[in-house]
Amino acid sequence: MFPLLMLVSSCAVYFEPEFNLTDEVAIxxxxxxxxxxxxxxxxxxxxxxxxxxxxEEGYHEATDFLRQFEGKAVTLESEGADRDGYGRLLRHAYVDSQSLAVTLLQESLADIYEDxxxxxxxxxxxxxR
Structure with a gap:
């Protein structure tokens, strides 16, 4: 029973996202x-x-907009899959408690991801809107 418990508990740790809401790193x-x-x-x-x-149209505007956050602290929040097919971390990202996704959408620099x-x-x- 003990080996099974160790296996289950180690799996729980293994599947834990690498960066959570409490993790603050820099862009x-x-x-x-x-x-x-x-x-x-x-x-x-x-x-x-x-x-x-x-x-694509709008590439430079969206990229330049996001560049203003280089060097700033970003808080990452996981939801669902940990990584995409390219190995990138999939995260909600916040700078000064403001969602970068919401800001990009408000500025019409991105669309909601179709899936x-x-x-x-x-x-x-x-x-x-």
């Missing part, structure tokens, strides 16, 4: 309008939004 470098690198080298994809990709229907969907919907 080291912006990659594009919805992706940035944090101190330590991890790539973070802002959860719930989709900004234009390189070569996102999570905790903040209604807030994102309101921000995108």
């Amino acid at each position: 080291y470098q912006v990659v594009d309008g919805d992706t940035f690198v944090i101190s330590g080298g991890e790539y973070v994809r802002i959860l719930g939004v989709d900004a234009p990709e390189k070569g 996102y229907n999570g905790t903040y969907y209604e807030e994102f919907l309101a921000a995108s």
